[in-house]
Amino acid sequence: MNSNIRFVQGNEACVEAALYAGLDFFAGYPITPSTEIAEHLSYRLPEIGGKFIQMEDEIASICAIVGASLTGHKVMTATSGPGFSLMQEGLGYAIMAEIPCVIVNVQRGGPSTGLPTSVSQGDVFQARWGAHGDHSIIALTASNHQDVFSITVEAFNMAETYRTPVILLFDEVIGHMRERLVVPEKGEIALVDRLRTSVKEGVDYHPYLPREDGRLPMSDFGGIHRYNVTGLAHDMWGFPTNNPNIVHGLMRHLVDKIQSHVNTITRYKEFYTQDAECLLISYGSSARSALHVVENRRARGERIGLLELQTLWPFPYAMIREKCDKARHIVVVEMNMGQVVRAVKQAVDRPDRVVLANRIDGSFITPTDIKNILRLIQGKGV
Amino acid sequence: MNIKGYIRERFFPHLWCPGCGHGIVLNSLLRAIDQLGMNKNELVMVSGIGCSSRISGYVDFHSLHTLHGRALAFATGVKLSRPELNVIVPMGDGDALAIGGNHFIHACRRNIAMTAIVMNNRIYGMTGGQFSPLSGYGIQATTAPYGNIDHDFDVVQLSMSAGASFVARTTTYHAKEMIDIFKQAILHDGFSVVEVLSQCPTYFGRRNKMGSAADMMESFKNNTTRIGSKAKEENPNLLERGVFVRKDIPEYCAEYDKIIGNAMKGHK
Numbered sequence: 001m002n003s004n005i006r007f008v009q010g011n012e013a014c015v016e017a018a019l020y021a022g023l024d025f026f027a028g029y030p031i032t033p034s035t036e037i038a039e040h041l042s043y044r045l046p047e048i049g050g051k052f053i054q055m056e057d058e059i060a061s062i063c064a065i066v067g068a069s070l071t072g073h074k075v076m077t078a079t080s081g082p083g084f085s086l087m088q089e090g091l092g093y094a095i096m097a098e099i100p101c102v103i104v105n106v107q108r109g110g111p112s113t114g115l116p117t118s119v120s121q122g123d124v125f126q127a128r129w130g131a132h133g134d135h136s137i138i139a140l141t142a143s144n145h146q147d148v149f150s151i152t153v154e155a156f157n158m159a160e161t162y163r164t165p166v167i168l169l170f171d172e173v174i175g176h177m178r179e180r181l182v183v184p185e186k187g188e189i190a191l192v193d194r195l196r197t198s199v200k201e202g203v204d205y206h207p208y209l210p211r212e213d214g215r216l217p218m219s220d221f222g223g224i225h226r227y228n229v230t231g232l233a234h235d236m237w238g239f240p241t242n243n244p245n246i247v248h249g250l251m252r253h254l255v256d257k258i259q260s261h262v263n264t265i266t267r268y269k270e271f272y273t274q275d276a277e278c279l280l281i282s283y284g285s286s287a288r289s290a291l292h293v294v295e296n297r298r299a300r301g302e303r304i305g306l307l308e309l310q311t312l313w314p315f316p317y318a319m320i321r322e323k324c325d326k327a328r329h330i331v332v333v334e335m336n337m338g339q340v341v342r343a344v345k346q347a348v349d350r351p352d353r354v355v356l357a358n359r360i361d362g363s364f365i366t367p368t369d370i371k372n373i374l375r376l377i378q379g380k381g382v
Numbered sequence: 383m384n385i386k387g388y389i390r391e392r393f394f395p396h397l398w399c400p401g402c403g404h405g406i407v408l409n410s411l412l413r414a415i416d417q418l419g420m421n422k423n424e425l426v427m428v429s430g431i432g433c434s435s436r437i438s439g440y441v442d443f444h445s446l447h448t449l450h451g452r453a454l455a456f457a458t459g460v461k462l463s464r465p466e467l468n469v470i471v472p473m474g475d476g477d478a479l480a481i482g483g484n485h486f487i488h489a490c491r492r493n494i495a496m497t498a499i500v501m502n503n504r505i506y507g508m509t510g511g512q513f514s515p516l517s518g519y520g521i522q523a524t525t526a527p528y529g530n531i532d533h534d535f536d537v538v539q540l541s542m543s544a545g546a547s548f549v550a551r552t553t554t555y556h557a558k559e560m561i562d563i564f565k566q567a568i569l570h571d572g573f574s575v576v577e578v579l580s581q582c583p584t585y586f587g588r589r590n591k592m593g594s595a596a597d598m599m600e601s602f603k604n605n606t607t608r609i610g611s612k613a614k615e616e617n618p619n620l621l622e623r624g625v626f627v628r629k630d631i632p633e634y635c636a637e638y639d640k641i642i643g644n645a646m647k648g649h650k
């Protein structure tokens with residue numbers, strides 16, 4: 001029997017993927033429904049010589065992983081709603097100082113302490129705009145454990161490629177549900193290592209001077225280049241400045257390095273979309289119910305399809321616009337009061353085609369919930 | 383080495399006001415590091431936000447200027463991920479003990495080998511003179527125009543009860559003593575706290591009619607004494623200076639290495 005086949009929770013799939021991607025430093029603070037990630041890593045990391053630390057809160061957790069990333073490690077923290085709120089300050093720091101790191105938010109019901117053990121997808125916009133100030137961000141998600149694995153590896157790869165924090169926006173159902181996972185062999189998924197500077201000792205290294213391709217080679221703390229890192233606006237030396245020209249360049253760089261790569265960052269899956277008159281758009285665990293509906297109705301000959309988003313931010317406006325071009329009805333399936341649906345409405349022509357099928361009570365959205373909306377659209381009544 | 387070998391002259395002049403005590407702390411710290419013959423590539427300075435925290439920009443070490451209050455949390459990640467580095471964490475009093483108070487006590491308890499320096503000027507300098515948790519009762523500040531009714535912490539006692547394994551206090555008047563204490567703190571194999579009474583003539587001094595920077599330093603001389611001195615017996619109000627605690631307790635990174643050793647064995 002293949003020993004790579006496992007029966008695990010989504011949180012554990014995320015752990016296995018992070019280790020596969022090269023994670024060797026984790027700092028966190030327990031919170032449902034993400035806690036299993038910390039628990040598994042406290043056991044698994046020392047086995048490979050990595051480090052796990054339970055911090056005094058989520059603020060400290062994200063700060064600690066930024067510190068560890070600077071010494072050259074692949075780092076992650078994991079949390080949920082209230083902890084994600086506390087992390088926004090550190091997240092902004094990692095964005096400004098361009099520190100590769102991965103932040104997992106296994107979403108639960110909010111606001112506030114909300115519904116600790118129930119599912120929600122209410123943090124989509126917080127992931128986008130939770131940190132103050134203009135910025136860009138990468139946020140990824142998945143609907144099954146095999147995809148949790150590959151998207152988690154992608155998150156580490158993108159964090160290194162773009163020198164940025166990457167958010168993994170899972171949800172309680174994905175985090176806690178158990179299903180089959182086949183752990184890929186080494187080398188099956190390509191890994192991105194840190195891009196380190198080739199500048200020699202004694203030659204000036206400019207930590208914040210982007211190369212022509214926009215990338216910034218790093219140098220590990222403890223290495224031969226000593227430089228400054230700050231959350232203040234800074235020049236190419238990493239030294240604080242409020243020179244308008246330099247600040248303008250920095251702001252453009254921070255946003256453009258992600259926005260100009262939307263196509264490369266965008267991940268999605270399509271099911272029966274080619275001729276779909278009715279297109280469902282969903283993500284995370286909601287996409288499972290959406291797919292169920294699509295497959296049932298396809299079997300009855302209905303022209304219905306599913307577009308499953310894995311990259312939520314930067315939002316793939318152009319891709320969505322194109323995929324929705326021919327659809328008569330577009331139904332966004334999500335467990336919040338309408339977050340991704342807003343972005344979809346912005347993306348498409350004739351936004352009146354777009355409706356929301358949602359659930360906001362902590363219960364998992366079912367195929368019946370979606371079917372009820374479809375019947376309304378099709379004038380059949382509930 | 384010439385002391386200039388430890389600073390980034392490119393980033394001078396510094397932003398501190400004339401007479402600010404923070405420059406004296408920088409001076410004593412660099413001399414301590416020089417006397418210890420430390421390798422700059424193995425030195426990391428992590429600071430928070432405040433006038434005091436700007437110190438990290440001026441030193442030619444690996445420097446991490448972080449968020450208000452969070453320096454010790456960032457430093458924890460640096461040190462645990464690479465324990466061979468020497469990590470020094472200068473903080474303002476507000477930085478370390480108001481917004482950063484929780485990180486501070488937990489760092490004391492955890493005992494990761496690094497040196498925390500509280501540059502205590504009893505005021506929020508950077509934001510223009512609001513009271514801090516070290517200002518103390520009766521002090522004038524921009525947010526205490528009727529006199530402060532908040533009581534202050536005693537940094538030394540707080541650090542000791544939170545479990546710090548090395549705790550000391552000195553002042554900017556005692557620059558030579560400060561060098562010596564910094565050396566001991568840096569060499570200590572555990573979490574060390576050094577409180578340095580520093581002067582902010584611009585806000586604390588002016589509002590509280592303390593005179594010039596030199597007058598404020600003079601008051602550090604007159605109001606402090608060495609631990610266990612005769613002067614303290616005669617005048618119990620004097621604040622003691624020196625090393626209060628030096629304990630040999632297991633250091634966190636070394637303990638974690640043992641965990642790694644066991645976990646790896648279990649795996650084979």
Ligand SMILES: Cc1ncc(C[n+]2csc(CCOP(=O)(O)OP(=O)(O)O)c2C)c(N)n1
Nearest residue numbers: 431432433434450474475476477506507508
């Ligand atoms: C989260 C947050 N809150 C408030 C501030 C504003 N702020 C910057 S420095 C500072 C206080 C500085 O005082 P202290 O730490 O005592 O250092 P000093 O400037 O006196 O050296 C404050 C309140 C901030 N930067 N971040």
Ligand code: SF4
Nearest residue numbers: 398399402433507582
């Ligand atoms: S405001 Fe006070 S603490 Fe800040 S630089 Fe001036 S004297 Fe120093």
